[in-house]
Amino acid sequence: MIEITDVRKSFGDKHAVDGISFRVEEGEIMGFLGPNGAGKSTTLNIITGYLSADSGTVRIDGTDILTDPLKAKKDIGFLPEIPPLYLEMTVIEYLNFVYDLKGCKLPRKQHLKEICEVVKIWDVGKRLIKNLSKGYRQRVGIAQALIGNPKVLIFDEPTIGLDPRQIIEIRNLIRMLGKEHTIILSTHILPEVQAVCDKIVVINKGTIVANEKTEDLINAVDGTRKLIAKIVGPEDEVLKTLRSLGGIKTADSIGKRDTDSISYLIESQDRVDIRKPLFYTLASKGWPLIGLEGVELSLEDIFIRLVGKEKPDNKKQRKAGN
Ligand code: ADP
Ligand code: MG
16 A cells, blocks of 8 residues: 655755665554654655655555655645644634645535544534644644545654543544554654554664564564563572573562562573473472463563664663663
């Protein structure tokens, strides 16, 4: 549905986007992840035709954005980093304005009402945009992207500046829109993509450092596993035993006493499943293992490692990753 091939863009001698390629298939929600200044907005502005690339191609549902921009743009709804809202208009006036601007052919009243219901702004339709909260303004921004019912939706940092409750609401909205649309969601907030996206493309300094299914990314970057084990037994001896067990990289008491047990955070070595040896060893010592659960590697860890790998001169990030 979206096909980017070797896209480059410089501002002066700054290579904002330095030869990137990726595809998003129909119905996918792609997370576009990267730190500030990585090149996310530049890429999205090129995909949506707001900015022209120096070289490379962008195809939307087979249509080249340069050779047939009108057709390609009809398939795209875009929420830019700074939504183009007119603060002196009411919500309904603004949506009608965008409807005309896009030359939308769908039945006006019904279409706009449906959109307002989906993004839950029907009750503020008559209010001036300048009087709305940030969360509601962002919904109006999403509403304008939905006008014309485009196949592709592109959201540039849609949850920036929102409070935690608003973030969850916008996430749920995006997840729901993902059932009917192909979506690119850019963010520098890591749990966001984990919660919503089928696949993740990570960009850093204008180049792509990962392009994987969400769960594969977590496995690909690091094969170590973290487990929390609840064990009944003398803390010092348990720790000594854990640390001497093959396949275990680190073991630490995390001090949570649950009646007579203590919790330990255990990190296994790359691609080693230590659960069975752990069980038998503890059993042979007469220390009951009364709980064992996996701790998922956070995307934060993964991201820092990826960026660290790409940038071996960046000591700060490398340190944080180790
Ligand atoms: P992101 O959205 O990931 O934060 P951007 O795409 O906005 O990153 O920016 C990528 C790089 O390009 C940054 O170093 C930024 O300063 C630079 N840049 C972006 N737009 C312009 C511009 N119009 N003029 C000059 N430099 C720009
Ligand atoms: Mg940006």
